Amino acid sequence: MSSLVGIMAMAVRALLAEQGALDVTSNNISNLNTAGYSRQRPVLVQADPVIQGPLTFGNGVLLEKVESLRDPILELRIHAEEQQQSKLETLVTGMSQVEVMFSSSSGDIGDQLSKFFNSLQQLSADPTSIPLRHGVIMAAGNLTSAFQTVVHNIQQQRSNLDLNVTQSVRQVNSVTQQIAQLNVQIASMENVHQDASAFLDRRNVLIGQLSQLLDVSVIQSDEGITLTTSNGTALVAGSRSFQLLTQADPSGFQHIFAQGADVTASLVGGQLAGLIEMRDQRLPSTISDLDILAAGLATSFNTVHHGGYDLNGNGGGDFFVPPPAGVTGAASSFKVQVSDPALLAASSDQSPGSNGNLGLLLAIRNQAVAAGQSPTDYYANLVFKVGNEVATNSAAQDASGLILQQLENQRSSISGVSLDEEAGNLLRYQRAFEAAARVVSTISEVMDTAVNLGRY
Amino acid sequence: MRVNPNTSNDLLQALQRTEKEAETALLQVSSGHRVNKPSDDPTAAAVLVGNHARADQTDQYLRSITSIQGELRTADATLNSVVTTLQRAISLGVQGANGTLSDANRNSLADDLTGIQAQLVGIANLSFQGRFVFAGTNSKTTPFVLDATQPSGVRYDGNAGVNSVAVGEGFQLQVNVPGSQLFSDPGAPVFQAIQDLITSLQNNIGIDAAVTGVRAAFDHVTTQRVFYGNALNQLESQQTFLGSVKLQLATEEDKVGGTDLAAALSRLSDAENARTATLQAAGQIARVNLFDFLK
Numbered sequence: 001m002s003s004l005v006g007i008m009a010m011a012v013r014a015l016l017a018e019q020g021a022l023d024v025t026s027n028n029i030s031n032l033n034t035a036g037y038s039r040q041r042p043v044l045v046q047a048d049p050v051i052q053g054p055l056t057f058g059n060g061v062l063l064e065k066v067e068s069l070r071d072p073i074l075e076l077r078i079h080a081e082e083q084q085q086s087k088l089e090t091l092v093t094g095m096s097q098v099e100v101m102f103s104s105s106s107g108d109i110g111d112q113l114s115k116f117f118n119s120l121q122q123l124s125a126d127p128t129s130i131p132l133r134h135g136v137i138m139a140a141g142n143l144t145s146a147f148q149t150v151v152h153n154i155q156q157q158r159s160n161l162d163l164n165v166t167q168s169v170r171q172v173n174s175v176t177q178q179i180a181q182l183n184v185q186i187a188s189m190e191n192v193h194q195d196a197s198a199f200l201d202r203r204n205v206l207i208g209q210l211s212q213l214l215d216v217s218v219i220q221s222d223e224g225i226t227l228t229t230s231n232g233t234a235l236v237a238g239s240r241s242f243q244l245l246t247q248a249d250p251s252g253f254q255h256i257f258a259q260g261a262d263v264t265a266s267l268v269g270g271q272l273a274g275l276i277e278m279r280d281q282r283l284p285s286t287i288s289d290l291d292i293l294a295a296g297l298a299t300s301f302n303t304v305h306h307g308g309y310d311l312n313g314n315g316g317g318d319f320f321v322p323p324p325a326g327v328t329g330a331a332s333s334f335k336v337q338v339s340d341p342a343l344l345a346a347s348s349d350q351s352p353g354s355n356g357n358l359g360l361l362l363a364i365r366n367q368a369v370a371a372g373q374s375p376t377d378y379y380a381n382l383v384f385k386v387g388n389e390v391a392t393n394s395a396a397q398d399a400s401g402l403i404l405q406q407l408e409n410q411r412s413s414i415s416g417v418s419l420d421e422e423a424g425n426l427l428r429y430q431r432a433f434e435a436a437a438r439v440v441s442t443i444s445e446v447m448d449t450a451v452n453l454g455r456y
Numbered sequence: 457m458r459v460n461p462n463t464s465n466d467l468l469q470a471l472q473r474t475e476k477e478a479e480t481a482l483l484q485v486s487s488g489h490r491v492n493k494p495s496d497d498p499t500a501a502a503v504l505v506g507n508h509a510r511a512d513q514t515d516q517y518l519r520s521i522t523s524i525q526g527e528l529r530t531a532d533a534t535l536n537s538v539v540t541t542l543q544r545a546i547s548l549g550v551q552g553a554n555g556t557l558s559d560a561n562r563n564s565l566a567d568d569l570t571g572i573q574a575q576l577v578g579i580a581n582l583s584f585q586g587r588f589v590f591a592g593t594n595s596k597t598t599p600f601v602l603d604a605t606q607p608s609g610v611r612y613d614g615n616a617g618v619n620s621v622a623v624g625e626g627f628q629l630q631v632n633v634p635g636s637q638l639f640s641d642p643g644a645p646v647f648q649a650i651q652d653l654i655t656s657l658q659n660n661i662g663i664d665a666a667v668t669g670v671r672a673a674f675d676h677v678t679t680q681r682v683f684y685g686n687a688l689n690q691l692e693s694q695q696t697f698l699g700s701v702k703l704q705l706a707t708e709e710d711k712v713g714g715t716d717l718a719a720a721l722s723r724l725s726d727a728e729n730a731r732t733a734t735l736q737a738a739g740q741i742a743r744v745n746l747f748d749f750l751k
Binding site: 110111113115117129349352362365376377379384390401405408413420426 | 457460461465469493494495497499502503504505508509513515517519520523524585586587592594596615619620621622628631745746
């Protein structure tokens with residue numbers, strides 16, 4: 001049988017335990033809107049019993065620990081989905097900018113292509129007309145500048161993406177540094193069995209940020225966590241972070257180096273992977289598609305033009321500036337060679353009024369000049385390709401967004417603070433505190449009674 | 457099971473989705489196009505590229521037809537006056553064949569015919585917008601020149617070239633007849649026939665045969681004129697055909713890339729309703745929690 005003092009001590013322990021619980025509840029409510037916060041729960045346990053002879057008395061309550069509720073596996077899945085999501089977002093944003101240039105409008109390549117052929121057609125009804133010959137050269141000029149404008153814009157976009165790469169790498173470095181510091185704090189607290197929840201939550205938020213930038217694999221180890229990219233490049237190992245470096249390649253684009261190795265092409269997730277894929281693959285591929293069309297047009301026009309005769313009866317020269325060998329750069333250097341309208345080789349029989357060669361030039365409209373397709377068909381396919389890329393990626397982005405939302409809901413259902421729940425808890429702990437306080441005062445009265453025994 | 461206590465994220469996502477739907481529907485209604493950028497429907501966007509190209513081409517065929525028509529009509533009218541002039545030459549020849557005429561009378565007829573010859577050369581040198589219509593493809597050079605060294609008295613500086621202009625998909629229309637074919641056909645040479653008539657009148661020999669020669673030339677030119685009439689007819693029916701092609705292309709464009717107005721409007725009102733409902737629900741949920749009921 002325990003002493004009155006013992007009971008008093010038990011009640012005081014209860015007061016302290018409930019106060020601790022109120023503290024946790026208050027902290028939960030305070031962090032209702034804190035990003036990455038995992039709700040906490042007081043863990044109350046029975047104190048070790050007191051054994052007196054055959055009797056065992058309970059010895060009250062202890063606030064053993066405060067635990068955070070989180071699901072590490074779920075966190076990993078969320079991070080993985082965030083990588084996917086932000087990569088897709090970068091791709092969709094990038095390709096949407098390209099798409100604008102391929103939207104059907106007056107002035108896009110398709111439209112200028114039609115106008116150019118139409119100007120030839122117009123000339124064929126009146127082949128000696130100088131104004132109409134001017135018209136052909138102007139329409140050809142508009143066509144070539146449409147190509148140049150698109151390529152110029154895409155190149156501009158590539159330079160902008162390149163700036164973003166540098167910025168993202170800087171962000172990665174700042175985040176990995178912070179994670180390494182947190183690792184130190186977490187390790188030192190956990191070594192002395194302290195609760196590092198607050199730091200864990202913060203680290204989790206940072207890993208989330210990192211996941212938006214590049215693909216991160218998390219490996220739990222004794223000295224904290226190790227972060228690597230999915231191909232094994234170390235980013236953080238315990239208390240150490242490894243900086244990524246950027247260095248321009250000969251073409252002026254930044255490559256990413258980790259401990260001396262070029263990891264540019266090996267990134268598969270996050271914004272950086274998206275930026276690099278746009279910069280190094282998608283945009284160049286669109287340009288080289290345009291190169292093929294420009295080179296095909298220039299070559300076939302020149303060939304036919306050589307076979308005709310100009311207004312002075314001389315054989316035709318190059319109509320377009322011949323494309324560079326190997327096609328690369330054909331779109332950006334696409335230019336009209338002929339500037340004197342009289343030098344347009346419309347005639348097929350050396351007489352000025354013949355339009356025979358114009359007929360042959362016009363026939364190119366339906367000839368396979370680029371990858372086995374007519375110019376318009378090839379361009380239509382290009383429009384399809386660009387549009388399809390945006391459509392496919394934004395569908396994937398929507399799907400990934402829904403998955404992410406689901407995962408975040410799951411996370412929130414485990415770790416999120418519910419005000420109803422906290423209100424209930426607050427009431428519960430308050431009542432328990434009041435009751436324990438009542439016990440203290442009751443025992444105090446009992447002790448009074450005991451002290452005054454025999455006075456009367 | 458514990459439920460997700462924080463519903464605001466779901467609500468925001470739902471609101472964003474309905475807003476996006478409303479925006480898309482609104483754009484479709486206001487622009488009249490279902491495909492406003494390639495990603496709206498990549499296949500349709502590619503089809504539309506071809507469709508626009510064909511529509512532009514059709515417009516161009518129609519413009520070409522208009523500009524050819526002017527030239528063909530002028531050439532046709534000119535040949536008509538050649539025919540009239542040849543008729544006059546024939547009647548002068550018939551007059552000259554009358555045996556009662558004096559040498560002086562026949563000579564004056566021959567002088568008249570010399571005038572007609574010069575007139576014919578003038579007519580045959582017709583130019584349209586700076587081009588000689590009957591010069592073959594050598595259309596920058598005056599095709600017919602009076603030249604005493606030639607047996608017919610007229611030299612042809614044009615060529616035998618013909619031009620064709622596309623006035624439809626795979627439809628090349630010949631747009632000129634070279635002057636050599638019209639005026640110097642070996643079977644019925646116009647200038648030679650007039651020259652022969654002049655000579656025979658001056659020498660009073662073989663006038664009848666010479667008149668027959670002019671008649672043959674008259675028949676020849678009349679026959680050649682049919683070409684222009686034919687070409688003009690063809691152009692007219694081609695114009696009608698191209699008009700229907702344009703209509704069909706416009707219909708196709710609307711089918712592939714146009715907005716189904718009724719559907720778009722109903723999607724718009726659906727999206728707006730969904731948005732209102734979501735906002736209402738959000739307002740209800742956020743209003744109370746347990747704290748409101750505790751004292």
